[in-house]
Amino acid sequence: MLIDRSRREELSVRRVRSLLAVAEHRSFSEAAKMLGLTQPAVSQHVKQLEEQLQISLMVRDKEGLRLSAGGAALLPAFRRFLSSNGAILDQLASLGRGTEQILRIASPASYAALSLAPAFRSIRESFSKHILDISEIDNEESFHLVRNGDIDFAITSVFVPSPGLRFEVLHQDFACVVVSEENALAGATEIDEASLLSQPIIRFPSGTTSHDWLSVITERTGIEPETIAEVRQLLTGFQMVCQNLGVALVPEDAAKACKLPGLITIPLKDRRLTRKLGIVTSETHHPTDFEKALVKMLRVQQAGLSA
Structure with missing residues (x-):
C-alpha cells in the first residue's frame, strides 16, 4: 500500500x-x-x-x-x-559543555552497578571529557538498538544468534535464591528446586534470566510455582522478599547489586543454571579508544574475580 x-x-x-x-x-x-x-x-x-x-x-x-x-x-x-x-x-547539551564522546550502552542494572561503574572510574582520568550513557535493559530490545545504531554495544544474558550481530562472553554467574531472614529457608546453606517451589514466588518479567530459569525448573519438575507477584524492578521485588511475601530466583550479581537489610542470599543447589553475560555489537561496528579501554577494564575485572 x-x-x-x-x-x-x-x-x-x-x-x-x-x-x-x-x-x-x-x-x-x-x-x-x-x-x-x-x-x-x-x-x-x-x-x-x-x-x-x-x-x-x-x-x-x-x-x-x-x-x-x-x-x-x-x-x-x-x-x-x-x-x-x-x-x-x-x-547536544553535553557536547555544548565540551564532551568529546558519548558512549551509549545497554546493560542489566546489576552488571552496570557492579562492573561498569568501577570500570569507568578506573579509566575516567584518561577520558575526562567522555560520557557514558547507560540504558538498564536486558532483553531483545537491546539487539534492535545495536542493529539500528542507537547504542554502541549491549551487555546481555539473553542473546540468541542473530544476523549482523556478534556476541563475546564477558562474565558468568550462577542462580541463587533471595529470602527474608524471617523465612523458614533462611538457615539453609543451599536450596534445592523442591524447596524453592514450596515457597510463593516473586517473579520477574518474561525474557529475563530469572523468568527463564523458573520456566526450566517448572518444566523439569512438572510443578507450577505459586506466583504471588510479578514485578519489573529488582528493588521492588527484593522489598517484597524482605516483607517475607515470597522468595525470588535471581543471578548472583543481581543479589549482590541490591543488598537490603533483612535479605539473605542462598545458592541454588543445581549449579547448571548459569547466566552468561556478553557484549553484543554490530558486525560493522568500529570501537573508539574510549570503548576499547572500558571493555579491556571489564575483562581485567573479570579475570581478577576468576583468579
Whole structure:
C-alpha cells in the first residue's frame, strides 16, 4: 500500500507529547494541566496528528476516553520517538559543555552497578571529557538498538544468534535464591528446586534470566510455582522478599547489586543454571579508544574475580 505525502511528513514532538499525555490521563483537561497548555491546544495537537496519519488515535466509549486500536499499536513507537528526541537534546547539551564522546550502552542494572561503574572510574582520568550513557535493559530490545545504531554495544544474558550481530562472553554467574531472614529457608546453606517451589514466588518479567530459569525448573519438575507477584524492578521485588511475601530466583550479581537489610542470599543447589553475560555489537561496528579501554577494564575485572 502506498503511503501518501501527508503521512510521510515529519512528526511534531508537541503533537506526540500531547497524545501520550492524553493516553496516560485519559482526559484532555488533565493532560493540558500536566503539559502547562490549554485544553483546546492539546485537543488540536491530537486532531492534527490524527489528520496527518489518517487514523483515529483516541476513542470515547462506555469505558471513557482511551487509545483506539491503531493508537495502542503505535504507542511504543510514539514513546521511542519522544525518548530519542530527548536523548538528542541531552547529548547536544553535553557536547555544548565540551564532551568529546558519548558512549551509549545497554546493560542489566546489576552488571552496570557492579562492573561498569568501577570500570569507568578506573579509566575516567584518561577520558575526562567522555560520557557514558547507560540504558538498564536486558532483553531483545537491546539487539534492535545495536542493529539500528542507537547504542554502541549491549551487555546481555539473553542473546540468541542473530544476523549482523556478534556476541563475546564477558562474565558468568550462577542462580541463587533471595529470602527474608524471617523465612523458614533462611538457615539453609543451599536450596534445592523442591524447596524453592514450596515457597510463593516473586517473579520477574518474561525474557529475563530469572523468568527463564523458573520456566526450566517448572518444566523439569512438572510443578507450577505459586506466583504471588510479578514485578519489573529488582528493588521492588527484593522489598517484597524482605516483607517475607515470597522468595525470588535471581543471578548472583543481581543479589549482590541490591543488598537490603533483612535479605539473605542462598545458592541454588543445581549449579547448571548459569547466566552468561556478553557484549553484543554490530558486525560493522568500529570501537573508539574510549570503548576499547572500558571493555579491556571489564575483562581485567573479570579475570581478577576468576583468579
